[in-house]
Amino acid sequence: xxxxxxxxxxxxxxxxxxATMNCSYKTSINNLQWYRQNSGRGLVHLILIRSNERExxxxxxxxxxxxxxxxxxxxxxxxxxxxxxxYFCATDKAAGNKLxxxxxxxxxxxx
Amino acid sequence: xxxxSQHPSWVICKSGTSVKxxxxxxxxxxxxxxxxxxxxxxSLMLMATSNEGSKATYEQGVEKxxxxxxxxxLTLSTLTVTSAHPEDSSFYICSARxxxxxxYEQYFGPGTRLTVT
Numbered sequence: 314x315x316x317x318x319x320x321x322x323x324x325x326x327x328x329x330x331x332a333t334m335n336c337s338y339k340t341s342i343n344n345l346q347w348y349r350q351n352s353g354r355g356l357v358h359l360i361l362i363r364s365n366e367r368e369x370x371x372x373x374x375x376x377x378x379x380x381x382x383x384x385x386x387x388x389x390x391x392x393x394x395x396x397x398x399x400y401f402c403a404t405d406k407a408a409g410n411k412l413x414x415x416x417x418x419x420x421x422x423x424x
Numbered sequence: 425x426x427x428x429s430q431h432p433s434w435v436i437c438k439s440g441t442s443v444k445x446x447x448x449x450x451x452x453x454x455x456x457x458x459x460x461x462x463x464x465x466x467s468l469m470l471m472a473t474s475n476e477g478s479k480a481t482y483e484q485g486v487e488k489x490x491x492x493x494x495x496x497x498l499t500l501s502t503l504t505v506t507s508a509h510p511e512d513s514s515f516y517i518c519s520a521r522x523x524x525x526x527x528y529e530q531y532f533g534p535g536t537r538l539t540v541t
Contacts, residue, residue, distance in 0.1 A: 346529070355430075355517055356468075356532040401467060411458060412519075412530060414468045 319415040332389040334418040336402030430533035447518030453498035454520035474501040
């Protein structure tokens with residue numbers, strides 16, 4: 314079963330705008346990761362945030378984690394058409410444990 | 425970065441036949457690999473955890489006799505869909521952890537699209 318939900322399920326924005334998506338989970342976690350999947354392809358790891366971290370940056374990506382609310386957000390700044398993809402959050406309960414994925418957010422960046 | 429490959433990338437088979445999908449870690453040794461299934465516009469659902477040299481651990485609701493997993497070496501895990509039916513048509517993705525770089529990140533293969541006619 315899935316750990317949680319992602320919101321929104323779909324997002325359509327113009328190139329240059331920011332895209333924000335949220336992920337909620339149900340049980341305590343060790344780490345939360347965000348992945349990108351282009352249509353019909355495998356997953357690409359974007360960023361990992363540990364349970365004792367609150368915010369992390371990587372290039373145009375910003376991830377926050379609120380363990381008290383069991384939620385995380387992924388912000389993509391200055392979006393590009395190439396950012397069009399599905400984005401998934403995934404959680405694990407312990408190091409090296411299996412990942413449980415959220416439902417995903419489909420992002421469309423219009424040029 | 426670590427690379428995981430899958431073969432074949434797509435396969436069409438007739439109902440009742442068996443299909444084998446390979447997952448390889450190309451530049452690292454993976455003691456643990458994971459197999460996921462993904463239906464169109466849905467998320468990834470973990471099917472099983474494949475451990476080198478031992479039996480796979482299947483998730484609840486996944487038929488172990490239908491989805492045979494073998495992890496015979498540190499770089500290869502195989503998933504065999506036995507007596508495939510149209511409802512088995514899906515996108516199958518494997519992943520592997522590279523213990524040499526850390527215990528957290530999983531590297532995903534490009535996926536195998538299975539169509540059962």
